[in-house]
Amino acid sequence: MPFIKPSLPYKYNELEPYIDTETMVVHYEMHHTAYVKNVSALPDNISCNTNLFSLLANLSKNTIFDEKTKRILRNHGGGHYNHSLFWQYMTISSNSNQSQISSMVKETIKRDFRDFMNFKDKFVSEALSVFGSGWCWWVYDTKKCYSFIITTTNQDNPIMEDENLVCLLGLDVWEHAYYLKYQSKRVEYINSWWNVVNWKTVCKIHDELALNKKQVSLLKNGIINFN
Ligand code: MN3
DSSP, X not given: OOSOXXXXXXXXXXXXXXXXXXXXXXXXXXXXXXHHHHHHTSOHHHHTOOOHHHHHTTGGGOOSSOHHHHHHIIIIIHHHHHHHHHHHTBOOGGGOOGGGOOHHHHHHHHHHHXXXXXXXXXXXXXXXXXXXXXEEEEEEETTTTEEEEEEEETTOOGGGTOTTEXXXXXXXXXXXXXXXXXXXXXXXXXXXXXGGBOHHHHHHIIIIIGXXXXXXXXXXXXXXXXX
């Protein structure tokens, strides 16, 4: 299998009570596994390129791949890329400390959102606005040098439209990400999730990648490549 699911940086039950164990097991073992399996089934000349970023970047404008290949990359390649990031955007709640937010991230938030509360409010309202299945992202535009919040449908990732966008933080708002515990109360899921955000990783992506105009590519094991 050319694409590999990253191992989780915590145990299934370690995001409790914010993200429940059963959801983590089903989400990681079944949903993520299916995306990896399906994207790995692409023809060898495509799946031999295990750099998902380069396969997904500007996918909307891609005229080389046929429609079927593009659909598989969008849905399953996107699913693998998004979930690989998502696991790393989270950590056990005792490690999720806003005091770890770097001075450069603080500056970006201040410039683009005025303050942290406004940033968070904006993120929550955008995440709530996703109709059906999708994601909410905080992205950094390396060309225009500012950050903003954006939503995508299904397993689309912002890089599929614009390769200059770096995903600093993202939240899965598919029902499979929260329904077992929160049922239709998406707002409770979103508010709980802030307790497990991995600010160290978010800051590392912002400080080391985005500010240096580098993209979020994944290593073969699905871990973010910071080199
Ligand atoms: Mn999911």
